[in-house]
Amino acid sequence: MRGLKNKIAVITGGLGDLGYATGVRMAEEGCRVVLLDIHSDSDNRAATIGAYFWPVDISNEQAAQFACAAVEKEVGPAHILINTAARFVFKGVEATAEDWREVNSVNIGGTSLMAKYIVPQMKKNGGGSIINFSSVSGFVGQLNFATYNATKFAIRGLTKCWAQDLAPFNIRVNTLCPGYIYTKAFVDSCVKLDLDIEAENERASAMHLLNRQGKPEEVAAAAAFLASDDASFITGSDLVVDGGYLAK
Incomplete structure (x- = not known):
């Protein structure tokens, strides 16, 4: 990919399968990668790809501000922000506050x-790119997924608003x-919902025209x-990487 060499890329959820695979790819493209995650990097996965790592709960404003300031101080002002971090709560109308x-x-x-805290760094660089992870769940209704889907619809809306706000910069x-x-999050969700993992994989695969789940590297x-x-x-666009899920 053109224009990525030596760019500073910050990835939230960086130890999750999607975040880490993205970190690997960005490092291969010549980026200086910073992985952020609520979990500690006990296996030194960041070091394996030559990335920086900070543990942070991005839902805590003080912690998010501190992490972003650390990125600028220790690595430099960020050019790229990739938001993969997510909580997986699957509830319908019974969802509690x-x-x-x-x-x-x-x-x-x-x-x-x-x-909020990375954009000022991008302005210093004269521009940048923010990539927010939504999902096919941000396009359709799914049984007992209201809590999760609502956030994924919202992320698409945030993206389109921010695209307008930040285009001048x-x-x-x-x-x-x-x-x-097919990720650890998928497996964990099956376990949490008491579903047979292999049966659920077959069911999920059949939802896609390519008759399989995707790989983190493809995302x-x-x-x-x-x-x-x-x-x-x-x-301001949605790039769908869904093996034909939404085309069915």
Whole structure:
């Protein structure tokens, strides 16, 4: 991808399968990568790809502000922000106020706080790229997914508003919308919902025209494209990487 070499890329949820795969790809493209995650990097996965790492709860404004300031001080002003961090709360009308606080605090609040404190750095650089992770769940209704889907619809709305707000500063804002991707989060969700993992994988695979779930690396490639100069005329858009899920 053109224009990524030596760019500073900040990735939230950086130890999750999607975030880490994106970090790997951005490092391969020559970026200086910063991984942020609420979990500690006990296995030194960041070091494996030559990335920086800070543990942070992005739903906490003070913590998010501190992490972003640390990025600028230790690495430099960021050019790219990729928001992959998410809470997975799957509830329907029975959702409690606490359920809503939990899912909104990261998926909407954390995404917004990161943009708030990274955008000034991008302005110093004369521009940048923000990529917010939504989902096919941000386009359709799904059974007992109201809490999660509401945040993914909201992320698409945030993206389109920010694209307008930040265009004068040459900051592009786009949404990446994966279909079902076989990740640890998928497995954990099956366990949490007491579902058979293999049966659920087969069911999810059949939802896609390509008859399989996607791979984290396939989503990471799309993120690298949106961050690069090859996507220089793309802003306020949704890039769907779903194996044909929404075409069915």
